[in-house]
Amino acid sequence: MDKIYIISLLFFLFALSVNIILFFTLLILKRNFLIAYKTSSLISIIIYILLPIYLIKTTILFYIFNIFIYLNLNYIFLSIIYTPKSSIRFQILKILIQNNFIIKKNNFKKIYNDKILFNKRIFRLLSSKTIINKKNFFMIKNKKIIYLYFVFLYTKKMFIN
Amino acid sequence: MNQNIFLILLFYTFAVLTNIILFRIIKKRHLFYERLIFLIYLSILIYVIEMKNIYQIMYVMFIYLTLFCSYSFFVVAPLSGSPTIEIIKIIYDNNKITKKKLLKIFLKKSFLNDRIKKLIKEKYLLIKKDKIIYTQKNKILHFVFQKIESLGNKNLKRNG
Numbered sequence: 001m002d003k004i005y006i007i008s009l010l011f012f013l014f015a016l017s018v019n020i021i022l023f024f025t026l027l028i029l030k031r032n033f034l035i036a037y038k039t040s041s042l043i044s045i046i047i048y049i050l051l052p053i054y055l056i057k058t059t060i061l062f063y064i065f066n067i068f069i070y071l072n073l074n075y076i077f078l079s080i081i082y083t084p085k086s087s088i089r090f091q092i093l094k095i096l097i098q099n100n101f102i103i104k105k106n107n108f109k110k111i112y113n114d115k116i117l118f119n120k121r122i123f124r125l126l127s128s129k130t131i132i133n134k135k136n137f138f139m140i141k142n143k144k145i146i147y148l149y150f151v152f153l154y155t156k157k158m159f160i161n
Numbered sequence: 162m163n164q165n166i167f168l169i170l171l172f173y174t175f176a177v178l179t180n181i182i183l184f185r186i187i188k189k190r191h192l193f194y195e196r197l198i199f200l201i202y203l204s205i206l207i208y209v210i211e212m213k214n215i216y217q218i219m220y221v222m223f224i225y226l227t228l229f230c231s232y233s234f235f236v237v238a239p240l241s242g243s244p245t246i247e248i249i250k251i252i253y254d255n256n257k258i259t260k261k262k263l264l265k266i267f268l269k270k271s272f273l274n275d276r277i278k279k280l281i282k283e284k285y286l287l288i289k290k291d292k293i294i295y296t297q298k299n300k301i302l303h304f305v306f307q308k309i310e311s312l313g314n315k316n317l318k319r320n321g
Binding site for chain 1: 163181184216223234238244249250256257258259264267271277280285292294
């Protein structure tokens with residue numbers, strides 16, 4: 001019974017390692033970032049669900065709980081790898097690093113401003129088909145994004161009344 | 162074992178609730194206090210659960226740390242604001258909207274100035290006359306940026 005904890009930890013590490021190795025291999029093979037992430041995480045999740053199947057014999061709740069924790073690990077992995085790409089703060093620091101740590105305000109505003117940020121995000125939303133451009137009007141195509149918007153909204157409301 | 166799972170989830174919920182209450186009182190996210198609250202609840206949790214061996218302690222700490230990291234990453238976007246979600250919000254509120262009008266509403270909130278102010282507050286940046294200076298001069302970060310940029314599809318460069 002005591003072995004179950006160390007085995008669970010080893011399973012976490014194994015599945016996460018598969019995810020990381022597969023993800024970077026796909027990136028080196030010049031695959032799209034999101035496709036690489038989706039493929040690697042899906043394979044690792046399947047591995048993780050199948051690997052500790054014997055845990056069901058001990059307790060089904062422990063097995064389900066471990067899968068839930070593994071999904072959390074996947075989310076953390078995504079957050080870590082995606083932050084340098086999407087974070088505004090990281091983008092600001094990147095521009096400064098590329099300009100030997102110092103830049104004039106005007107030059108900075110030419111490279112990166114709210115309009116450029118807007119265009120980049122619009123391009124990303126159009127590419128992922130989350131929104132569509134129909135006769136010069138933007139509309140939401142993927143309705144799942146609305147759920148995400150409400151999750152964000154209610155999370156914010158919980159903190160800021 | 163089931164009891165341990167419930168205790169982990171219970172103490173994690175207490176930690177999250179305490180953080181929400183603290184946020185409502187001091188009106189901002191304070192990483193030091195946030196970590197301290199999670200650490201205090203973890204200490205109580207380890208004390209409450211009957212630990213049989215070192216592996217069980219490692220397991221509980223690992224689970225708790227994973228849940229804490231998920232929480233930390235999750236609350237960043239709703240609390241500091243996400244440009245993508247802002248665009249979705251504007252389109253959702255207007256049902257359908259032209260790019261010009263969308264941009265006009267979007268520009269009312271300056272995400273860039275907000276982030277620059279935060280970086281100045283966190284002492285990463287310094288404004289001197291008409292110049293922006295990066296004070297940390299982190300070479301490791303530079304290396305990480307270069308490596309990530311060099312990997313993957315070219316479309317990634319359109320992120321930001």
